[in-house]
Amino acid sequence: MTVPAASGPADLVGTGPADLVVTGCTALVHDEAERVGFAEDAAVVVRDGVIDGITTTAAVSGLAAAERIDARGRALLPGLINCHTHSPMAALRGIAEDLPVEEWFNDHIWPIESHLGERDVELGARLACAEMIRGGVTTFADHYFAMDTVADVVAGTGLRASLGQAYFSSQGPEGRAASLDFALRRRGDADGRVTTCLAPHAPYTVDDADLAATAELARAHGLPVHLHAAESRAQTEHSLARHGVTPIGVLHRTGLLDTDVLIAHGTGIVDSDLDLLAAAGGRVAVATAPRGCLKFAWDPTPVRALAGLGIPVGLATDGAASNNSLDVWEAMALTALVQKSTTGDPRWLTSRQALHHATLQSARAVGLGDRIGSLAVGRRADLVLVDLTGPHTQPVHDLAATLVHSARSADVLTTIVDGRVLMRDRELLTVDVPAVVAELEERLPALVERGHGKRIQTYDG
Amino acid sequence: MTVPAASGPADLVGTGPADLVVTGCTALVHDEAERVGFAEDAAVVVRDGVIDGITTTAAVSGLAAAERIDARGRALLPGLINCHTHSPMAALRGIAEDLPVEEWFNDHIWPIESHLGERDVELGARLACAEMIRGGVTTFADHYFAMDTVADVVAGTGLRASLGQAYFSSQGPEGRAASLDFALRRRGDADGRVTTCLAPHAPYTVDDADLAATAELARAHGLPVHLHAAESRAQTEHSLARHGVTPIGVLHRTGLLDTDVLIAHGTGIVDSDLDLLAAAGGRVAVATAPRGCLKFAWDPTPVRALAGLGIPVGLATDGAASNNSLDVWEAMALTALVQKSTTGDPRWLTSRQALHHATLQSARAVGLGDRIGSLAVGRRADLVLVDLTGPHTQPVHDLAATLVHSARSADVLTTIVDGRVLMRDRELLTVDVPAVVAELEERLPALVERGHGKRIQTYDG
Numbered sequence: 014m015t016v017p018a019a020s021g022p023a024d025l026v027g028t029g030p031a032d033l034v035v036t037g038c039t040a041l042v043h044d045e046a047e048r049v050g051f052a053e054d055a056a057v058v059v060r061d062g063v064i065d066g067i068t069t070t071a072a073v074s075g076l077a078a079a080e081r082i083d084a085r086g087r088a089l090l091p092g093l094i095n096c097h098t099h100s101p102m103a104a105l106r107g108i109a110e111d112l113p114v115e116e117w118f119n120d121h122i123w124p125i126e127s128h129l130g131e132r133d134v135e136l137g138a139r140l141a142c143a144e145m146i147r148g149g150v151t152t153f154a155d156h157y158f159a160m161d162t163v164a165d166v167v168a169g170t171g172l173r174a175s176l177g178q179a180y181f182s183s184q185g186p187e188g189r190a191a192s193l194d195f196a197l198r199r200r201g202d203a204d205g206r207v208t209t210c211l212a213p214h215a216p217y218t219v220d221d222a223d224l225a226a227t228a229e230l231a232r233a234h235g236l237p238v239h240l241h242a243a244e245s246r247a248q249t250e251h252s253l254a255r256h257g258v259t260p261i262g263v264l265h266r267t268g269l270l271d272t273d274v275l276i277a278h279g280t281g282i283v284d285s286d287l288d289l290l291a292a293a294g295g296r297v298a299v300a301t302a303p304r305g306c307l308k309f310a311w312d313p314t315p316v317r318a319l320a321g322l323g324i325p326v327g328l329a330t331d332g333a334a335s336n337n338s339l340d341v342w343e344a345m346a347l348t349a350l351v352q353k354s355t356t357g358d359p360r361w362l363t364s365r366q367a368l369h370h371a372t373l374q375s376a377r378a379v380g381l382g383d384r385i386g387s388l389a390v391g392r393r394a395d396l397v398l399v400d401l402t403g404p405h406t407q408p409v410h411d412l413a414a415t416l417v418h419s420a421r422s423a424d425v426l427t428t429i430v431d432g433r434v435l436m437r438d439r440e441l442l443t444v445d446v447p448a449v450v451a452e453l454e455e456r457l458p459a460l461v462e463r464g465h466g467k468r469i470q471t472y473d474g
Numbered sequence: 475m476t477v478p479a480a481s482g483p484a485d486l487v488g489t490g491p492a493d494l495v496v497t498g499c500t501a502l503v504h505d506e507a508e509r510v511g512f513a514e515d516a517a518v519v520v521r522d523g524v525i526d527g528i529t530t531t532a533a534v535s536g537l538a539a540a541e542r543i544d545a546r547g548r549a550l551l552p553g554l555i556n557c558h559t560h561s562p563m564a565a566l567r568g569i570a571e572d573l574p575v576e577e578w579f580n581d582h583i584w585p586i587e588s589h590l591g592e593r594d595v596e597l598g599a600r601l602a603c604a605e606m607i608r609g610g611v612t613t614f615a616d617h618y619f620a621m622d623t624v625a626d627v628v629a630g631t632g633l634r635a636s637l638g639q640a641y642f643s644s645q646g647p648e649g650r651a652a653s654l655d656f657a658l659r660r661r662g663d664a665d666g667r668v669t670t671c672l673a674p675h676a677p678y679t680v681d682d683a684d685l686a687a688t689a690e691l692a693r694a695h696g697l698p699v700h701l702h703a704a705e706s707r708a709q710t711e712h713s714l715a716r717h718g719v720t721p722i723g724v725l726h727r728t729g730l731l732d733t734d735v736l737i738a739h740g741t742g743i744v745d746s747d748l749d750l751l752a753a754a755g756g757r758v759a760v761a762t763a764p765r766g767c768l769k770f771a772w773d774p775t776p777v778r779a780l781a782g783l784g785i786p787v788g789l790a791t792d793g794a795a796s797n798n799s800l801d802v803w804e805a806m807a808l809t810a811l812v813q814k815s816t817t818g819d820p821r822w823l824t825s826r827q828a829l830h831h832a833t834l835q836s837a838r839a840v841g842l843g844d845r846i847g848s849l850a851v852g853r854r855a856d857l858v859l860v861d862l863t864g865p866h867t868q869p870v871h872d873l874a875a876t877l878v879h880s881a882r883s884a885d886v887l888t889t890i891v892d893g894r895v896l897m898r899d900r901e902l903l904t905v906d907v908p909a910v911v912a913e914l915e916e917r918l919p920a921l922v923e924r925g926h927g928k929r930i931q932t933y934d935g
Contacts, residue, residue, distance in 0.1 A: 106868070107875040111814075111824045143865035307811035308879075310820045337879035338866055350768035353572075359771045363572045404604035405799055405883075407567070407911045408918060414568040418769075418798035422866075423884030450868045457869060 030077035033059040033432050036070040038084035038398065039412065041091065043387050047373060049365045051412050057089065059394040062204075062431035067388060080434075086402050087426065088416060091386055092151025092395035093341040094375035096327030097239075097277040097300035099157045100166075101129070103144065104137035104453055105334035108461055114245070114309050115472045122334060123468035125461055126158070133460055134159040135166060136453045142170040143444040144339045148422035151395035151430045153339075154275065154300070154329075154379045156212045156239050160195050168203035170443045171435045173395065175379045177212025177239045181470050182220045189213070189223055189230075196236050206431065208380060210275070215241035216263040217248060217474035228268035237273040237296075237380045243281035245311040248474045261286035271295045275378055277329070278302060280311045282318070291322050298378035300329040303347035305336040313355045316348065316362065316370075327378030328371055342422035345371045349417055364413035394432040400424045491538035494520040494893050497531040499545035499859065500873065502552065504848050508834060510826040512873050518550065520855040523665075523892035528849060541895075547863050548887065549877060552847055553612025553856035554802040555836035557788030558700075558738040558761035560618045561627075562590070564605065565598035565914055566795035569922055575706070575770050579933035583795060586921060587619070588928040594921055595620040596627060597914045603631040604905040605800045609883035610858035612891045614800075615736065615761070615790075615840045617673050617700050621656050629664040631904045632896045634856065636840045638673025638700045642931050643681045650674070650684055650691075657697050667892065669841060671736070676702035677724040678709060678935035689729035698734040698757075698841045706772040709935045710742035722747035732756045736839055738790070739763060741772045743779070752783050759839035761790040764808035766797040774816045777809065777823065777831075788839030789832055803883035806832045810878055825874035855893040861885045 040055035056073045058066035066073075102122075109121035134157070145153060152173040155163055160178040167174045178195040180188030189211075196209035211227050213219040219227075219240075231238050243249055243260040252260050261282060264270050271294035279299040282290070290297055301314035316326050328344040330336045345367050352362035376386025385395050399420055401409060406419045428436040435443050501516035517534045519527035527534075563583075570582035595618070606614060613634040616624055621639040628635045639656040641649030650672075657670035674680040674688050680701075692699050704710055704721040713721050722743060725731050732755035740760040743751070751758055762775035777787050789805040791797045806828050813823035837847025846856050860881055862870060867880045889897040896904050 103865075104869065105871070106880060107871040110872055110875045110879075111821050113820050140865050140868060147865060304811065307815040308820060310814050310818045333880075337875060340866065340882075350765065353771050354768040357771045359574050359769060360572050402908075402911075404564075404601050404608060404905070404907050404910075405801065407601060407907070408565065408914055410566070410568040410918075410922070411571055414571045414798060418571075419567060419794075421801075421882060421884055423882055444865070446865050446868070447863070449865075450863075453869055457871075461871070 030079065031058045031060055031065065032078070033080045033082070033394070034073050034076060034078040035082045035084050035089060035396065035398070036073060038087050038089040040067065040089040040388055041368065041372070042067070043373065047369065049368045049413060055089065057388065057396065059432040062394055064388060064390055064392050064394050066390060082398070082427065084398050086400070088399040088401055088412065089388065090149070090397050090399060090416070091372050091388055092397050092428065092430065093149045093371055094327060094379055094386065095145060095150050095153040095330055095339060095341050096275065096375050096378045097302060097329035097331060098141070098153050098155055098339060099332030100141035100153065100155050100163060101134040101137035101157055101159070102332030102334040103141035103339065104133055104457070104460065106337055108334055117335065118472035119468065121463060123470050123472070124463045124465070127467040127469045128465070129158070129460065131159050131162050133456060134162045136449050136456070138163045138166040139170065139444055139449045140446070140453065141333065141339055142166060142172055143441055143446050143449070145172065146170070146428045146435045146441060146444070147425065147439070148340050148342055149397040149399070149425035149428055150339070150341050151397065151428060152379060152381065152385060154239060156277070161199065164199045164202055164207050167207055171430050171433055173206040173385070173430055175208045175210055175239070175381070177210040179212045179214050181214050181218045182223045183218070183470060189226060193230055193234070197234060204431070210237040210239045210380070213238070213240045215244070215474065216252065216260045218470055221263065221267050224263065224267035224269055228272050231272040237275065238269055239275040239277070241277045242279065243276070243286070244278040244474065245309070246281045249281035249283055251474060259283060259286055261289055265289045270297060273380060275300060278306070278314065280306055280314050282315050287318060287322060290324060298325040298327060300327045300378055301348060302329040302331040302336060303344055303351045304338070305331040307351070308335065313351050316352050317356055325374040325377040326370055327375035340422045341371070342420070346417055364411070364417040367417045368413055394429060396429040397425050398427040400426050491540065492519045492521055492526065493539070494541045494543070494855070495534050495537060495539040496543045496545050496550060496857065496859070497534060499548050499550040501528065501550040501849055502829065502833070503528070504834065508830065510829045510874060516550065518849065518857065520893040523855055525849060525851055525853050525855050528851060543859070543888065545859050547861070549860040549862055549873065550849065551610070551858050551860060551877070552833050552849055553858050553889065553891065554610045554832060555788060555840060555847065556606060556611050556614035556791055556800060556802050557736065557836050557839045558763060558790035558792060559602070559614050559616055559800060560793030561602035561614065561616050561624060562595040562598035562618055562620070563793030563795040564602035564800065565594055565918070565921065567798055569795055576933045578796065580929060582924060584929035584931050584933070585924045585926070588930045589926070590619070590921065592620050592623050594917060595623045597910050597917070599624045599627040600631065600905055600910045601907070601914065602794065602800055603627060603633055604902055604907050604910070606633065607631070607889045607896045607902060607905070608886065608900070609801050609803055610860070610886035610889055611800070611802050612856035612858065612889060613840060613842065613846060615700060617738070622660065625660045625663055625668050628668055632891050632894050634667040634846070634891055636669045636671055636700070636842070638671040640673045640675050642675050642679045643684045644679070644931060650687060654691050654695070658695060665892070671698040671700045674699070674701045676705070676935065677713065677721045679931055682724065682728050685724065685728035685730055689733050692733040698736065699730055700736040700738070702738045703740065704737070704742035704747070705739040705935065706770070707742045710744055712935060720744060720747055722750055726750045731758060734841060736761060739767070739775065741767055741775050743776050748779060748783060751785060759786040759788060761788045761839055762809060763790040763792040763797060764805055764812045765799070766792040768812070769796065774812045777813050778817055786835040786838040787831055788836035801883045802832070803881070807878055825872070825878040828878045829874055855890060857890040858886050859888040861887050
């Protein structure tokens with residue numbers, strides 16, 4: 014695939030000096046049918062945080078620009094999107110290993126979170142942002158507590174994020190009210206890089222009345238909803254036994270399927286849920302976090318069935334306390350590998366399909382389908398440059414396969430959000446990792462204490 | 475776990491100046507029961523290519539050494555071992571994607587291999603060695619053609635390898651004879667870094683007479699055997715239908731289970747095979763390559779059943795043409811994740827178990843259980859230093875989990891074989907990657923031509 018040559022540079026690259034020009038790269042582009050292809054020797058022109066032109070390198074040779082990046086030997090991709098995480102949990106990476114989810118929650122995570130402070134949240138989120146920038150993530154959907162603090166970290170690190178203040182029904186009406194308050198106060202923050210949502214924790218910790226009220230608030234305020242649902246087959250069976258409906262059935266009867274709802278995991282979505290999802294009045298999407306699914310021995314997200322309904326499936330890492338990493342690049346590869354394995358079909362979920370999940374589907378999943386997820390004029394300039402010169406990525410017989418199955422997150426050299434460079438040639442420009450780690454280490458002994466017998470909630474999903 | 479403090483440096487670190495001293499690291503060590511632990515602030519002393527002392531950093535402060543490496547903030551591990559690969563196939567990385575194995579072989583790989591030249595083999599192997607050194611691999615078990623060329627590459631790049639010249643029965647008696655000739659001529663090459671084996675391709679391409687003759691040659695010459703067997707459940711079913719026995723049954727009846735045999739993949743090992751494996755007279759091991767298994771939609775290697783028999787399961791990547799990478803670090807993580815998922819037990823295959831597979835079990839699998847695979851006095855000095863300071867590996871609550879589930883191959887900073895530094899701070903010292911890639915690119919159009927209608931073999935497993 015080639016980009017059209019400019020008849021004159023001004024036609025394609027706008028007028029006046031550019032803020033940023035990237036030249037010489039192989040750019041991942043989508044055609045009219047959204048098929049993934051690659052434009053050789055491409056150039057991208059950025060003005061005011063937006064992609065203002067995509068053309069050939071030759072066409073921009075004379076263009077004045079505040080910054081130029083020579084990207085020969087590199088691939089240019091839309092920034093990756095982490096569609097479901099809990100960024101502050103980076104502080105708890107590796108704290109509770111090799112456990113079933115109920116022990117992981119009840120004996121470790123929820124006791125620790127009962128005395129999590131805002132400073133812990135800040136440091137964890139900052140560490141997570143550093144990791145994500147290094148791995149080529151430019152947007153993340155975060156579902157946690159103390160989200161004002163996370164929003165401040167997003168503003169400071171330069172990332173883009175969809176943020177939701179999580180709540181349980183056990184908090185009383187205040188939980189839901191705080192989630193709404195956060196969503197209304199902070200949406201549009203950080204020059205529009207912060208978007209917000211309502212964030213009930215899950216159907217097994219939020220009752221039907223609260224879920225129904227959330228659906229009404231979502232419609233009234235034009236807010237999307239982000240929650241855990243059908244995380245595992247066991248949850249689905251438990252819900253059927255307890256409520257007579259699946260978790261997706263709960264979303265349906267409480268009106269949440271008529272909102273714009275992002276379902277985290279969905280590995281327990283069963284065939285009988287598909288009609289409800291197909292009939293949903295809102296924009297439903299699912300975030301798949303394959304590493305954590307494997308680690309908890311959950312079934313995979315039924316990506317093929319969801320694809321059949323046209324439901325976007327975005328890539329995710331979950332939090333680092335369960336997933337051990339925030340590596341969306343790995344989530345992309347694992348999604349392809351796990352889907353081949355569990356469907357028994359090596360032809361399914363090709364590298365190009367995986368890249369479609371990583372780009373347009375993930376953008377739609379976080380409610381930003383018209384702003385990010387592709388390299389196209391008018392989209393926000395969220396860009397990553399990937400080194401292709403390493404021995405592990407050579408030779409390149411099939412660039413889509415190289416990107417999905419050979420390249421690694423560490424091959425991301427440069428990460429750009431809204432045209433601002435957050436990492437250049439592996440150097441982080443907006444997070445001081447040693448300082449974050451040093452302060453976090455001082456706080457960890459108190460934070461990870463689990464002998465107090467308290468927990469914020471009890472897992473009974 | 476701590477290393478014993480030296481009563482005097484001479485007790486633990488030998489006499490005279492060292493060739494290499496690594497200080498300040500956290501060293502992965504095995505206790506008497508082979509449990510994986512970590513020694514803080516450890517030092518390793520190397521003389522004549524061998525680990526001559528493991529002690530505290532303080533104990534070696536006055537020791538003269540030709541080279542010292544300050545490894546504070548880094549983990550020191552035994553070099554990783556790739557227990558089954560086809561290194562020259564790095565030249566074919568990504569050439570045939572998203573296909574069932576029979577199409578992959580018959581329409582792509584075996585046609586291409588019908589006109590593979592020695593120079594292609596050399597360039598592919600050199601590229602593979604570069605990738606493996608960068609990923610912390612110090613030993614690989616290679617099963618391919620033109621292995622004299624590969625042995626020369628091993629000698630030049632400084633790696634350690636177990637090499638076998640592959641053959642099919644379709645080659646006539648010459649195939650087997652060439653495999654033996656190679657094994658006898660080259661064993662002990664490169665200062666002992668090259669070991670050799672007999673390498674029949676697989677029970678579906680080598681007939682019983684050839685397999686039985688191979689078993690006799692192995693016993694007569696003290697050579698191990700490395701072959702593909704029970705690669706998939708479909709192969710096992712096919713073998714039962716055609717021969718009335720499983721592929722493992724074929725190895726039994728041809729005497730191969732009474733040799734030291736390394737079985738690649740073994741994903742089609744079924745319950746009825748376990749008695750045969752338990753009764754094997756030779757040292758049987760299995761190499762598991764989880765990425766390729768997922769990609770071909772094969773079942774996983776039954777690691778838990780094999781562990782129950784005490785059979786070592788080593789980690790592997792297969793060739794880059796199917797696996798897309800030679801990343802043993804990823805194979806370690808995937809082995810843990812896939813085993814949890816497919817056994818349905820998140821407690822199974824802990825990070826420490828995964829590290830045991832990566833170290834001692836892999837060493838045994840390639841027949842080097844007494845020479846490599848642990849940091850212990852008298853073992854060869856095959857060492858890798860892993861950076862732990864990245865945001866994705868912090869904080870460290872559980873170093874085993876950090877290494878398996880958070881660290882990546884790109885965190886390997888320094889790779890050492892026989893005390894010789896092959897990569898220092900990510901700089902490769904023994905392979906010129908741009909030169910290899912440039913020459914390979916010139917040769918690729920002719921190499922990948924598949925229109926000639928020839929193939930070296932037909933897949934009918």
